[in-house]
Amino acid sequence: MMIKKKIQIKEDIFSSNDQQAEAIRLLLDQHKLFSINIMASPGAGKTSLIEHTIGLLRNELHILVIDGDIATSIDAERAKAAGAASIQINTGGGCHLDAFMVDKALSDVNLAQFDLLIVENVGNLVCPASFQLGTHKNILVASIPEGDDKPYKYPGMYQGVDGLVINKIDLMPYVPFRMDYFLAGIELLNPGIEKFMVSCSTREGIKEWSEWLVNQVRSKRSLPRTTG
Numbered sequence: 001m002m003i004k005k006k007i008q009i010k011e012d013i014f015s016s017n018d019q020q021a022e023a024i025r026l027l028l029d030q031h032k033l034f035s036i037n038i039m040a041s042p043g044a045g046k047t048s049l050i051e052h053t054i055g056l057l058r059n060e061l062h063i064l065v066i067d068g069d070i071a072t073s074i075d076a077e078r079a080k081a082a083g084a085a086s087i088q089i090n091t092g093g094g095c096h097l098d099a100f101m102v103d104k105a106l107s108d109v110n111l112a113q114f115d116l117l118i119v120e121n122v123g124n125l126v127c128p129a130s131f132q133l134g135t136h137k138n139i140l141v142a143s144i145p146e147g148d149d150k151p152y153k154y155p156g157m158y159q160g161v162d163g164l165v166i167n168k169i170d171l172m173p174y175v176p177f178r179m180d181y182f183l184a185g186i187e188l189l190n191p192g193i194e195k196f197m198v199s200c201s202t203r204e205g206i207k208e209w210s211e212w213l214v215n216q217v218r219s220k221r222s223l224p225r226t227t228g
């Protein structure tokens with residue numbers, strides 16, 4: 001017999017985080033600084049995607065990366081080596097970033113210097129989905145070796161994002177992955193979501209993803225400066 005248990009987490013636990021996230025959003029809007037929060041399971045290719053994005057856009061945009069990890073500054077160093085300014089947050093065991101951590105990381109930054117803020121969340125498909133960071137778009141990186149059932153098993157994450165990067169498509173010939181089944185799950189949870197098929201190994205699709213990002217930055221720049 002199969003027994004299913006549902007655990008409900010009360011919304012109000014997250015309300016102070018949401019208020020902080022809203023303050024960050026206002027601050028970023030004041031500086032017309034477009035921002036994304038990249039989430040994924042460990043090893044899906046978040047930092048690889050960020051490296052390639054920086055590589056393509058560093059002559060066009062000033063990019064700030066905030067990297068969230070349980071330990072080490074490996075990812076912030078990779079973003080810096082690729083040509084961006086970077087800040088590492090170590091959660092010391094915490095499985096996600098929250099808006100207070102991002103606020104602290106931004107406290108010494110001259111935001112006027114930057115056009116694009118990329119936050120790399122801690123690798124996890126559960127906890128990051130519940131904590132808004134004040135970024136304009138939440139992006140999920142899914143990767144082929146994780147398996148085609150992930151939208152069905154982690155609906156909260158797949159439902160709550162604005163864009164989906166499907167990475168490691170170079171591995172399609174080697175890993176059982178039914179793209180139709182995967183995409184059907186996404187269509188069920190998040191119909192019409194913006195999707196990018198990429199490979200950080202072959203660089204396929206990185207240009208299209210980067211162009212979408214640049215367009216987002218441009219739309220933000222053309223908005224009137226907010227007061228606050």
Ligand SMILES: Nc1nc2c(ncn2[C@@H]2O[C@H](COP(=O)(O)OP(=O)(O)OP(=O)(O)O)[C@@H](O)[C@H]2O)c(=O)[nH]1
Pocket residue numbers: 040041042043044045046047048049075122123167168169170171198199200201202
């Ligand atoms: N074959 C293949 N490997 C990739 C691709 N993208 C990333 N990788 C590899 O996947 C591994 C993990 O990549 P990372 O970019 O460090 O992944 P991450 O999501 O930032 O990992 P964490 O920050 O530790 O959660 C590395 O060995 C990459 O070289 C891809 O498109 N194809």
Ligand SMILES: [Mg+2]
Pocket residue numbers: 046047048075120
């Ligand atoms: Mg990483």
